[in-house]
Amino acid sequence: MPNITIYFFTLLQANPLMLKQKISPFVLLFLLLLTGKNYGQSGFSAKEIQIRKIMMSNPEQAKTLVRNFLTTTEKRHDTTNANMYVYYGFAHNLLNAPDSAIYYYKKALGYVDKYPKSKAKAYLNLGISYRKLTKYDTALKYLKLSETLNKEISNKNGLGMVYGEIASVYNQQFQYEKSIDYLLEALNLFKQSNKPDLINPVKQRLAGTYVGTQNYAFAADLYADVLSYFKTVDLKNYYVTLVNYGECFYYIGNYTKAKAAINEALPGLDKFKDTESKGIALAWLGAIAFKEKDFVKGVAYYDKGLKMLYEKKSYASHAIFLRYITDLNENGKYDKATAAIADSEKKLKDTPVGIKLRADLEKQKSITYKSNDAKDKSIASLEKALVYKDSINFAGYEEKLNKQQAQYQNELQRKKNIALAKHNKFLALKVKSETQKKIIVIGLFVAALAIMLAGYIFYRFKRKLENEKMKSMTMSNALIAQQYENEQESNRQLKKSLLEKQSDLMSGAMRLAGVQENINEMLVAVKEKEDGIDADFLTKKLETLIKQEDYWEAFEKKFSEAHPHFRANLLQAYPGLNKTDLFFASLLKLKLPYKDIGRLMAISPESVVKRKYRLKKKMHIEDEDMFDKILLEMQA
Structure with missing residues (x-):
């Protein structure tokens, strides 16, 4: 789905x-x-x-x-x-x-x-x-x-x-x-x-x-956070956001919470006369009803919600309609899906829609038509879906197919014209005897029979060729669609992994900064209170601990996982940088505040600014925005 x-x-x-x-x-x-x-x-x-x-x-x-x-x-x-x-x-x-x-x-x-x-x-x-x-x-x-x-x-x-x-x-x-x-x-x-x-x-x-x-669970947490604010200052936005909150629970699979959020929103949307948002909310109740196998209620919710959106010429109509026919198809309600498609043709005609949504709509229409034995319509919708997903490649294929069909039609017409010319030639001859007339009649009959036979053979050959091409195209379309879905899923997983690594890295950096700050505080405390404590000895031990490079191994490992080639590429572009410069540049790339960078490096925020200035000078860059852009866009 x-x-x-x-x-x-x-x-x-x-x-x-x-x-x-x-x-x-x-x-x-x-x-x-x-x-x-x-x-x-x-x-x-x-x-x-x-x-x-x-x-x-x-x-x-x-x-x-x-x-x-x-x-x-x-x-x-x-x-x-x-x-x-x-x-x-x-x-x-x-x-x-x-x-x-x-x-x-x-x-x-x-x-x-x-x-x-x-x-x-x-x-x-x-x-x-x-x-x-x-x-x-x-x-x-x-x-x-x-x-x-x-x-x-x-x-x-x-x-x-x-x-x-x-x-x-x-x-x-x-x-x-x-x-x-x-x-x-x-x-x-x-x-x-x-x-x-x-x-x-x-x-x-x-x-x-x-x-x-x-990432529906995290999205639900963010919505919950802003809902508490909107409830006190902006009730209308509170009700609208409740629908989005319910949407998250729908995808999580918690239909009880999804319905509770949406049902809480409905009276508020009525109060503010927001029929568009109400139409979307009703459609989500329809989607939940389908999940709970209450198809009568689901269809009723969908029909009522779509009617509101059609009347408003809402830009959400296409997306709601796609969910509707998807639910109908997945539950075998093909007759209702066909009726919904027919009802939507004029009502969605002038509403802007993105190309990916168009492709998925045509894909669902193809499923509906195929299940109702409307083979031609099914193939036409499948072709449109492929055009939207890969218009250049499919256009080339379609052009090639049309050219082949045109060549075949021209050849058939040429043979018919030849036969017709022979027929006219026979008619133009003057027959002087009955024998010659019989020959002409028999010849004409044979010629006509040959033309009919040739036409029948060509017709059968054409049908066979079309069926083979259609079968091949259908298999190819299915394979392309599956490959496309696999690529999309792979991209989503990669993006999700990168976001998780970045979040983990930021969290780790903050924890290290806290440890670093605690050690510095211990050093100050020891130096101020020396009674009964070998302050010089303990101070030297703690200073040695701070300078140990192994202390940063965890941070180094997580940074390398998130940005494996950043330092190598930066060093290649600016060979004059040393190990400390590369570490400092890594912290800047994370967009940490100067205060946190100072805590990590045991220096003041003012020293961070000075060190950044010296690093820019080493890299021969004067413009601040250019410096930030180079660090952010450096290949990781």
Whole structure:
């Protein structure tokens, strides 16, 4: 069964749950609050306050208020116009109209050229909207522009927001390692400003990333952590996150906890009139019912949830529908699956969807059609799945097959034309005797019989060739699909192993730092209290213990497991480095704070800074960012 959770998380804004998680309070802080204060004005106007108040509960009415305000002829400050166009775009995003949102965000961009902070936010809005449309290159382009502006004005919170959105782009492309890197960068920036309203939504996204890597237990722990925060400050996001929490327990196999979380969320979603999130929650109850073999209840939940999502034209519709027909197929409900496919054709037509999700949808459709003896439809869906997974190779095969068929058809037509020409020639001859007429009649009969026989032989040969090719293609498709699944599983295991090793290494480093600090404290205590203690002797013994290189063997071993070639490659690139330099560079690569590095090396944080300066000088690097980039990207 495909991991549908990947789609729910990686679609992000295509998923109403993830969209609403970022809107309140994380995205609202940066996407909606383009305030007069940021532009140098004193605050919000009464009209802006009214718009912001109803934006989440009634975006259609908010859109009307913005439109009416913009049609007035009174003279307005550029920043007021920018605010209004941002509100207009944001309302369109809530109504699942990203194309229109992009248009109005660009209109806002025309008013903020003199205000870099606001311009950075406008670029961020555009990046999010293009991501909703799965135009990832364009999304990254605007997000990088926003990153540059935020760095120039030292806006750490804005930079953290950008990193969170870049992580979302990589998540939608299943590049979890890059996504985690950016999320950790964002988390580090927000921790510096000590803002729980920014920290918790990033932890929430990080939980979604671990769902994508199938680490459901850890994801559930992270969700539990942020739920306690949202319950006190943001009830709407609390209810939405409860659905994700229940999703984790579904994959863990604890259906009792999964149902409890989702059922707790449903009344809250009704209270906030969040029909999209409710539709997804009902679909998860349907999935649980299928696991418990209560198919009548499962179908009812799925149908009700999908109806809500279809009416909202939700971006989660494809992923929910894939889970539905997968459950139906796995439980032999092929007639219902066929009806669901027919019902979805028009309703899913205009909803954006990723290529991998398309491939898995077509694969499930092929299974449904095959089980209902719709051989042609099954083969067509299987072909589409292969096209999505390997479009270049399959396109070449399809072109070759079409060419072979065209050659065969041309040859058959040529032979028919030859026979027809002979037939016309016989008709053109004038027969002078009955004998000649009989010969002509017999000749025509024989020719016609030969043509029919040839046609029948060619038809049988063609059918045999097609059946053999179809059998070969089906076997090849199955083999390719299995190889693809094996490669995906291998990649997931490798990424999981690397994350575990990195976590183990960081934990070990912290424990060693604690031991190192305890030894240093003992040295100070011994030197201060000498009564009854041979202080010189004990001091020398402890100093000798610190200097022993065997003390670090455990750390060295774990670092080598996680980054086996890092030091060798660094030494090859910079042969002037000594053993101490390589050890120090290893600690910097782990991104440990200067305080912890000082504890490990028994030096002060100020000495760490000086040692880093000397190391850069040895490597002939002056730029700080370039130095950090070389250590991080050095082949491990």
